[in-house]
Amino acid sequence: MKSIADYSTDIENGIRSLEFPGGNLSTLYEPIKYALSAGGKRIRPVLVLMGADAFGKDMTKAMRPAIGIETFHNFTLLHDDVMDKSSVRRGRPTVHKKYDENAAILSGDTMLTLATQLVAEVEDDKLRRVLDTFNDMAIKVYEGQRLDMDFETAETINLSNYLEMIAGKTGSLIGAAVKIGAIIGGASEEDAQKMYEYGVMTGLAFQIQDDWLDTFGDSTTFGKPIGGDINNGKKTYLYVAALEESNQTAAALRAAYEIPSGEMRVKTVTRLFEKLGMSEKCKKAVGHYSSKALKALNSTSLGAEEKEAFKKLAEKLIGRKK
Amino acid sequence: MKSIADYSTDIENGIRSLEFPGGNLSTLYEPIKYALSAGGKRIRPVLVLMGADAFGKDMTKAMRPAIGIETFHNFTLLHDDVMDKSSVRRGRPTVHKKYDENAAILSGDTMLTLATQLVAEVEDDKLRRVLDTFNDMAIKVYEGQRLDMDFETAETINLSNYLEMIAGKTGSLIGAAVKIGAIIGGASEEDAQKMYEYGVMTGLAFQIQDDWLDTFGDSTTFGKPIGGDINNGKKTYLYVAALEESNQTAAALRAAYEIPSGEMRVKTVTRLFEKLGMSEKCKKAVGHYSSKALKALNSTSLGAEEKEAFKKLAEKLIGRKK
Numbered sequence: 001m002k003s004i005a006d007y008s009t010d011i012e013n014g015i016r017s018l019e020f021p022g023g024n025l026s027t028l029y030e031p032i033k034y035a036l037s038a039g040g041k042r043i044r045p046v047l048v049l050m051g052a053d054a055f056g057k058d059m060t061k062a063m064r065p066a067i068g069i070e071t072f073h074n075f076t077l078l079h080d081d082v083m084d085k086s087s088v089r090r091g092r093p094t095v096h097k098k099y100d101e102n103a104a105i106l107s108g109d110t111m112l113t114l115a116t117q118l119v120a121e122v123e124d125d126k127l128r129r130v131l132d133t134f135n136d137m138a139i140k141v142y143e144g145q146r147l148d149m150d151f152e153t154a155e156t157i158n159l160s161n162y163l164e165m166i167a168g169k170t171g172s173l174i175g176a177a178v179k180i181g182a183i184i185g186g187a188s189e190e191d192a193q194k195m196y197e198y199g200v201m202t203g204l205a206f207q208i209q210d211d212w213l214d215t216f217g218d219s220t221t222f223g224k225p226i227g228g229d230i231n232n233g234k235k236t237y238l239y240v241a242a243l244e245e246s247n248q249t250a251a252a253l254r255a256a257y258e259i260p261s262g263e264m265r266v267k268t269v270t271r272l273f274e275k276l277g278m279s280e281k282c283k284k285a286v287g288h289y290s291s292k293a294l295k296a297l298n299s300t301s302l303g304a305e306e307k308e309a310f311k312k313l314a315e316k317l318i319g320r321k322k
Numbered sequence: 323m324k325s326i327a328d329y330s331t332d333i334e335n336g337i338r339s340l341e342f343p344g345g346n347l348s349t350l351y352e353p354i355k356y357a358l359s360a361g362g363k364r365i366r367p368v369l370v371l372m373g374a375d376a377f378g379k380d381m382t383k384a385m386r387p388a389i390g391i392e393t394f395h396n397f398t399l400l401h402d403d404v405m406d407k408s409s410v411r412r413g414r415p416t417v418h419k420k421y422d423e424n425a426a427i428l429s430g431d432t433m434l435t436l437a438t439q440l441v442a443e444v445e446d447d448k449l450r451r452v453l454d455t456f457n458d459m460a461i462k463v464y465e466g467q468r469l470d471m472d473f474e475t476a477e478t479i480n481l482s483n484y485l486e487m488i489a490g491k492t493g494s495l496i497g498a499a500v501k502i503g504a505i506i507g508g509a510s511e512e513d514a515q516k517m518y519e520y521g522v523m524t525g526l527a528f529q530i531q532d533d534w535l536d537t538f539g540d541s542t543t544f545g546k547p548i549g550g551d552i553n554n555g556k557k558t559y560l561y562v563a564a565l566e567e568s569n570q571t572a573a574a575l576r577a578a579y580e581i582p583s584g585e586m587r588v589k590t591v592t593r594l595f596e597k598l599g600m601s602e603k604c605k606k607a608v609g610h611y612s613s614k615a616l617k618a619l620n621s622t623s624l625g626a627e628e629k630e631a632f633k634k635l636a637e638k639l640i641g642r643k644k
Contacts, residue, residue, distance in 0.1 A: 021465075024469070024472070024483075025465055025468060025469075027468055027471075027472055028464060028465060028468040079427055079428070079431060082427060083424040083427055083428065102405040102471060105401055105404060105405055105427060106401070106405065106464060106467060106468060106471070108431075109401060109430075109431075109434065109464055110461065110464045112431065112434055112435070113434070113457055113460040113461055113464070114461070116438060116457055117457045117461075120453060120454075120457070124450060127449055127450060127453075128446060128449060131442060131449075131453070132442075135435055135438055135439045135442070138435040139432065139435055139436070139439075142350060142428060142431055142432045142435070143343075143347055143350060145428060146347060146349055146350040146428060147346070147347075149349075149424060149428070150346070150349055161346075
């Protein structure tokens with residue numbers, strides 16, 4: 001197994017060498033190139049390569065599908081940014097800001113089909129399993145995104161709703177990435193399914209940790225201003241868990257969110273979360289899903305070196321940016 | 323072979339029996355059901371059934387892929403309506419008007435993946451060919467849509483640009499529909515490719531005829547008010563062909579389009595088209611592509627009855643709504 005940094009470099013090089021039609025179609029393909037060049041951790045495609053490498057000692061066959069998974073991920077970000085009316089992503093204007101909304105919609109659609117084409121570049125006897133995994137995952141991602149949008153106006157949400165949402169929006173893609181890699185590497189259906197479980201659980205832990213960092217993290221290492229979720233009234237793990245504590249707590253929380261966006265609201269809500277022990281509850285949940293991920297990983301037929309590599313990746317994703 | 327009306331009824335029944343998750347996900351799936359229930363001629367899925375029936379004497383295996391093709395078609399209409407800011411489709415509010423723009427974007431994305439899943443419901447040994455045909459077609463449709471959008475602001479367009487645009491946006495989907503049906507029916511690659519050609523050429527003839535009808539048709543049978551394209555400044559076959567006549571003509575045409583939208587503009591432009599012989603030129607082009615379609619059809623290994631059925635369908639699509 002290579003280091004995560006090396007897999008990541010392979011992905012960057014692979015993306016850079018993608019070829020698109022030019023001519024009078026640059027209006028369709030320039031926004032795609034722009035979206036794919038934004039960088040980022042490339043965790044999802046790295047997991048495809050790692051899956052293939054771990055089970056088949058050959059990551060080259062997984063390169064195009066890995067780029068397909070990254071293309072899918074970026075397609076969802078592109079359309080999410082249109083729906084959320086976000087202006088900035090990774091320090092650059094979002095696609096619909098740099099080009100326009102129609103370009104973002106149509107080039108996004110194109111990315112979804114390109115992603116499907118790239119993911120389908122596998123041996124014929126693996127096509128059905130890989131394609132089904134990919135399409136099932138895509139549906140889960142849309143369902144998760146829809147729940148997330150509905151939560152903005154929902155009267156009550158419980159932790160089970162919240163977990164369903166992040167399992168769809170975040171977990172399923174990480175799970176499908178590593179499962180597709182495993183299938184390409186020749187994993188048994190049983191092992192592939194366990195790796196999916198490892199991925200989903202890692203995704204849940206990652207998302208809950210991300211919610212925690214947004215309130216309790218350090219802005220210099222987190223990369224975003226702290227308190228953004230509180231200011232935007234986002235239904236995070238902290239919020240939903242606090243809401244479940246008691247009717248009294250729920251009322252206090254709702255009152256705190258009546259404070260106009262700004263430092264005052266962030267401070268008030270953060271203190272309330274602390275008082276309720278939500279920081280610890282959140283951390284506990286991260287630990288819970290992390291250990292579920294490791295349990296699934298350890299139950300596979302992989303050797304010690306491979307297990308260690310996936311363990312490291314999960315740690316990097318979840319635990320190392322306090 | 324059945325009658326076109328019977329295949330169409332089969333498709334309606336198939337769409338009606340599609341099942342979607344309910345519960346708290348109705349916000350995702352209701353817009354999809356709404357979009358799919360709009361009716362219409364269902365020509366594209368009918369062509370899938372006919373392809374399978376003609377080559378394999380069995381349309382049942384093609385039912386789910388046929389619905390997938392119709393789902394894809396409706397996905398493109400849904401996103402096109404968002405991009406064009408259209409309020410009405412087939413006499414009902416468009417999806418983004420009935421729900422909202424975010425619902426139209428996200429439920430549209432979901433329809434694209436659902437379409438891919440349905441189209442992939444073929445025997446394993448046909449999956450690669452069917453999937454490749456579907457994905458290649460989808461890319462052509464997006465490219466055609468992009469060209470169409472770019473034409474709105476383009477200084478000059480020639481007939482070759484115009485034909486490239488409608489071949490992508492309209493021709494490729496009709497071609498892919500019948501080709502996918504043919505593959506499912508067990509057609510050779512050669513026959514499948516000829517049927518694709520038949521479909522693309524039928525699509526071109528249909529689109530050019532549609533342009534003609536929008537200016538020279540009868541509003542009662544056309545189903546839309548006459549002159550809509552002229553009022554919207556659309557770059558139709560008539561417009562682009564007239565533009566190519568001479569610099570003088572182009573100047574006269576541009577001047578006529580300076581007239582504010584309304585009866586006066588429609589009359590002036592229509593008279594100019596007539597004077598330039600554009601109605602005949604347009605009709606000639608329809609005949610040209612229709613006979614190309616028939617030539618491709620006749621070169622297949624199909625029997626007389628099957629050829630007759632596809633000939634009838636092309637006639638119905640192109641010629642019967644003056």
